[in-house]
Amino acid sequence: MRILVTGAAGFIASHLCEKLHSLGHEVVGIDNINDYYDINLKELNATDLANKGIHIFRLDLNDNLKEVFEKPYDYVYHLAAQPGISATTSLEEYVNNNIYATQNLLDAVLEYNSQLKSFINIATSSVYGIEATVNEEVPAKPVSFYGSTKLAAEQLALGLQRTGKLKVCSIRLYSVYGPRERPEKLYTKLIDNLYYDKPFPLFEGSIKHERSFTYVGDIVDGLAAIIGKEDKINGEIINLGTDEVNTTAEGIKAVEEIMNKQLIIDHQPPRKGDQQRTAAVIDKARQLLGYEPKVSLKQGLQEQVNWYLEKFTK
Template identity: 85%
Template sequence: MMRILVTGAAGFIASHLCEKLKSLGHDVYGIDNFNDYYDVKLKELNASDLAQQGIVIFRKDLNDDLGDVFATAYDYVFHLAAQPGISSDTTLEEYVNNNIYATQNLLEAILKYNPDVKSFVNIATSSVYGIEATVDETEPAKPVSFYGVTKLAGEQLALGLQRTGKLNTCSVRLYSVYGPRERPEKLYTKLIENLYYDKPFPLFEGSVKHERSFTYVGDIVEGLAAIIGKEAKVNGEIINLGTDEVNTTQEGIHAVEVIMNKQLIIDNKPPRKGDQQRTAAVIDKAKNLLGYEPKTTLKQGIQKQVDWYLEKFTK
């Protein structure tokens, strides 16, 4: 049994990771600041699910003093907490505070209190690649959004410590993750909600043609959990984690319409600055290093997300 800390634990992907690690018999702790980027009630719902499984969550910001969090020594730290998205309502200062300063403060706390951690697993994003994320990990990053730029900076803060021999670290770049608990402003949760309530869906010009490696959250957490025990093999590595199945946004919309047996009302909007045109995950390294093999089709994953939404929010 390993003792593991997961940051952003009340959020979408991290809450699933906590559950996965707990199911494998590990002792899991979480930390989350429960900020109001989206409805805090959703995070409280996730936190309640985790608490019922015996997962302890520290309610504090990563920019605060973390001495109490590290009163426990951890074998692994999975860093998923971040300022997400490309919303024009989010300032550069918020991205810098939550993606750079918070990461640095966490790393400093680990070096001070928990320097023997087996691995610090930084969770990055395909957004660091830029307009098109269709390349392997050897290609240079070319981010175009505040989100992508600051996530790349956080990744390099962690890898810099690895290069100087101070910390075992790897960084995992995720691709278009969806599934139960997905944030309310993200594509599929918003599609499901707007279809259910017959509300117009804001569709940015050109976005129906965007191509994405839509990856089911269950496959993502399987890949992350596979790092445990392979820390020597992945130390210093950047690893893409997604699916090599590519679908257009239009295909995603159609899949939800078919499952819910309803037609979406479209509210056309101007193009959104910073949107990626195409993502296609190159996951050869993840397959080789982690034995990673995504198995969930888009139809299967959306069905699970629709079932979750109807159970949690319509009864």
């Protein structure tokens, strides 16, 4: 199969590219390598992919995408997005990178690649709102620009499925962590601050937040399982995560034990838009994809610490 992955130099997408490539598929990426976070990390990921023979088009999804579609694809995995709930990211950036970019990609697929087997939209548990503890049938109630614009992107894609123009599914991910995690995310920042004995900013109340921290390897296994099941999951929204729930405090303790160091905490005011609790309900993923997360939080964090030490401390 020939597969396009958007946001290919990013955290989850780079792992997905490698997974699909290892299964024998021809994988092509697209990424604008923007400076939302350290470009060096994206370049590191891009180099790892290039060494495996995976080409990345360095384009913005709002650009003309005709050259990307000179040869047709069997599947498109759409992971590129404006992520996070940073107070410094404007609504305009979320709209441009999550809504307009998704629509431009969909337009390109319709114009140049209408016989696509499936368009897989990667969504987020943030669409559920403060408490992401429900199944896919419960109405979304986002409370952040990120969650709201990702929900809009999801509906743009599913709208084409409802009108019979494309086969589409949307996968809502839960608190993914592991090697290559973005530097502003919990565990990469935590590992870095522990290693260098820097104070770690902890938002008020977040120490008790509960999360379905899901190892990236489990996530990409679930995403890869979609191939060949496009008829079965056409039009479906599917939660992908783990039903193992841990608090932020438990996550911090696990990393402290792995690194044999104690975290210095810098207490901060509460952050607007933070989810209080996520607990992935993954019955549908189990039923439709044969999905079963295998990696415990402690195992996954050990892998992430190993990656950090290998890539950034030598």
